Amino acid sequence: MNFIRRNLLGLAGLAGLSALAAGLGTAQATAQEVTLRLHQFLPAQANVPKHVLDVWADKVEADSDGRIKIQRFPSMQLGGTPPELIDQAIDGVADIVWTVAGYTPGRFPRAEVFELPFMMTNAEATSRAYWELAEKEMFDQDFKDFHVLAVWVHGPGVIHSNNPIRTVGDLNGVKLRAPTRTTNMLFSSLGATPVGMPVPAIPEALSKGVVDGAVIPWEVAGILKVGELVNNHTEFGGASLYTTSFIFAMNKERYESLPDDLKAVIDANSGIEFSAFAGKTQAAYDAPIRKDAVERGNNIIELSEEEVQEWRDASQATLDAWVKELDERGLDGTALLEEARALISKYTEGN
CATH class of the missing domain: 3.40.190.170 (Bacterial extracellular solute-binding protein, family 7)
Incomplete structure (x- = not known):
């Protein structure tokens, strides 16, 4: 009897250890793998996807030690049309979108102030101004249905x-x-x-x-x-x-579902500094294209x-x-x- 009892206890212990190991493995895998889908309307080789959005995504992946993976879907590859992007972020069709505020006319009236004639001085300064005004006037109003990662404007129209x-x-x-x-x-x-x-x-x-x-x-x-x-x-x-006002937005529930340390990674790579970087970087690519037009005569x-x-x-x-x-x-x-x-x-x- 003792022999049988000892063996049963041993088997139960092994089963418990196996279950514990499996549970730990699942927890580790869950902690490691957060995949976010980034959807936008331009080809992957265009300046904003290549020099702004990919920079952001690569930095988030690196800063999270690989725990966040950003899947990039250019040229509306997840379906729909550019004016539908902001609702895709709200509804969770995509986790993150980059879009033009004006693609849904009248929906973001406060953001329109930066698009008015002869408002902009340069894209970096205006993007900083856009973020500050958005944080004060838009986050709880026009932008309340999504989590704002950045806002910016392009160079001179x-x-x-x-x-x-x-x-x-x-x-x-x-x-x-x-x-x-x-x-x-x-x-x-x-x-x-x-x-x-x-x-x-x-x-x-x-x-x-x-x-x-x-x-x-x-x-x-x-x-x-x-x-x-x-x-x-x-x-x-x-x-x-x-100029044109842009919105870089994340599904609010998806953001809130992240553990605090991964939210911190997203936050550290978002906000006024990234907005300024995005505006400045986008405007910096005006000059090479202008030069091409000059060379074409x-x-x-x-x-x-x-x-x-x-x-x-x-x-x-x-x-x-x-x-x-x-x-x-x-x-x-x-x-x-x-x-x-x-x-x-x-x-x-x-x-």
Whole structure:
């Protein structure tokens, strides 16, 4: 009997140890493997995915000692269209998305303040201002349904067109792709016919004559081969006719489900510094694409200060209309405009 009892106890002990080992192994595997899906609308080789998003993802993976894996899905590979990206982050179709705030017109009204005519000084300073204002005014309002990783803007917007555009009058009747609600308001008031569409649709629209031109920064014009589709590019000296506000967002529940140490990794690689890095980096890739257009013999139209002033004066109506619209919605457009300008000035002077 003792022999049998001892053997039964031994077998039970071995079984318990095996179960404990299996449980520890499962716990270790769980702790090791957190996979996050990052979805966005540009090809993987475009500047933002390659030099901004991949930098972020690689750093998160390294800082987590491999416990976080970022799966990257460019060019809408998880399905849907660019305007659906923000809802994909909210609904959990993707864990992380990078998108244009203006792809869902009117949904993020406070972010529009940075897209208004001649607001931006440079992308780094304006991106810092965007983050600070977002943290104060947007996180609990416009951005409440997702976890914000970063927000930023691109470099100076450029008009790329079939025919030369130098004066406001040159826009009359021009079918122009514009990226956001505010830029649609602007170009409509200046006499153009704005056509809204996501960035990936631009090359086909230009080649088929759906539009006569597009307003985008130089850096994205490269991956779209815009310099091969049009010959004229209008710049606004040291000013920026417009810029676009971006949102880098994470599903709120997915973020909250992470252990505290992995949340800390995400947090350390997000926020105002990454926003500033993203804006500065995106703008830095304007110059090489501009150089390519020059080397192709394209017509670079550089407006003088006096010529730019005509555009500033003509753009005032858009500023006034936007402020009035937000005031009527109870959002105090006047205060938002003043605060955004003050923050941009603060960070520009600090550069």
